[in-house]
Amino acid sequence: MKRVLVVDDACVVRMIIKGVLESNGFQIAGEAKNGREALSKYMELKPDAVTMDIIMPEADGIQGLKDILGFDKHAKVIMVSAIDQRESLMEAIRAGASDYIVKPFEDERIVTALKRVLGES
Amino acid sequence: MQITENHLRVINIIFGLSIDHASRTLSKTLKTGAKIEMVRASVIDISKITEQMNENPREVSGAFVSLEGDVPLKLLFLIPLQGVFRLTDLFMRKPLGTTTEFNEFTESVVQEVGNILASSISNVMVSDFGVKTSLSSPTVRNDFAGTIFSMFVMEEAMITDDLLLIETRFEVSKTELECCLFLLPRISSLEATIGKIEVCK
Incomplete structure (x- = not known):
């Protein structure tokens, strides 16, 4: 089973994505x-993959994306x-994002994107 | 800067379109009919509006967002605490009446609705009017309506006696949800803002 790290400053969004x-x-x-x-x-x-919000306090999602790719250049990060x-x-594409999903999204969109970047589709 | 009828006409168009977009985004988010209507854009005396807000004795939750860039403005999404429970149920797709207490999740719903509304407005500014904006992460405060509103206008009140305020009304699931969205464009930068948009025509 593939493991996903969910990043968002709003706990309700993390709960929905989870x-x-x-x-x-x-x-x-x-x-x-x-x-x-x-x-x-x-x-x-x-x-195995990360879902990453962009507007967040302290360090935003683009910074998070760059830092994660700096640590692991093969990381799969979906904005x-x-x-x-x-x-x-x-900016997200240049920084190395694997996909970009606009909120509000249909449930299937995020599932399909993850399967695709993880080579499961 | 003196705000003229022509400025107000342009402001009404810009923010009318922005609020229409925010309305559609909120409907999609809540998966139910949600309508945000722009009530008016007007120049008002800070002390008068603050006095009116202070007459409202209810506790509310407010999400503050700042938009910086070509059109600097502040946004306040304001909702009474009772309304937060209803909004949380709608957001989480739970039967109305499920949420009964204020906690981390309810606060997070106010934060996310503030974020969705601000992002939606910013998206229209960028796509339809070619201006640059960047958003802050929303912060949420719970207090009396007057206190929250005073926090919202405090910075502008140090510079001017007048505010350009854009007021809205919400209707969710065919029921008026007693929440509102205030937009506060920085009057001092309006001339450049409108000029920038007119160049983009």
Whole structure:
């Protein structure tokens, strides 16, 4: 079972994503509420993939993405954000994101994206 | 800066479109009919509006977000504590009446709705008007309505006696959910903002 680290500053969003993933055959490796915590949890838990919000306090999701890829260049990080703007999307792509999902999303969108980046689709 | 009728016309169009987009996003998030209507954009005296808000004795929850960039503005999503329970049930797709106490999750719902509304407005600003914006992470405060509103306008009140305030009304699941969204564009930067948008026409 593939293990996913869920990163979002809103605990209700983490709970919703966890629910969607668990009911679709994924295991939740852990949770983090900002980019900085995401890196330390990634190093500790070594998940198969990460879902990462962008607007978060202390260290945002783009920073979290860069830090995780700096630690593990093969990391699979999917950005999940309410920001639907070209500049934000391009920044995430340039930084090495595996996918970019705009909130609010359909449950299937996040499941399909994870399966694809993990080579399960 | 003197705000003219023409400025208000442009402001009404920009924020009307932004709020329509936020309304559709909220509907999709809650998976139920949600409508946010712009009630008015008006220039008002800070002391008068603060006095009115202080007359509201209820405790509320407020999500504050700042948008920086070409159109600097502050956003306040305000909802009475009783309404937070209803909003949490809708957000979590639970039967109404399930949530009965304020906790980390209810606060997080207010935070996320603030984030969705602010992001939606920012998305329209960028896509339709070609301006640059960046958002802060929402912060949530619970207190009396007057106290929360004073926190919201405090910075602007140090510079000017007047506010340009955009007021809205919410309707969720065909029931008026007693929450509101205030947008506070920085008056001092409005001229440049409108100029920038007019260049983009």
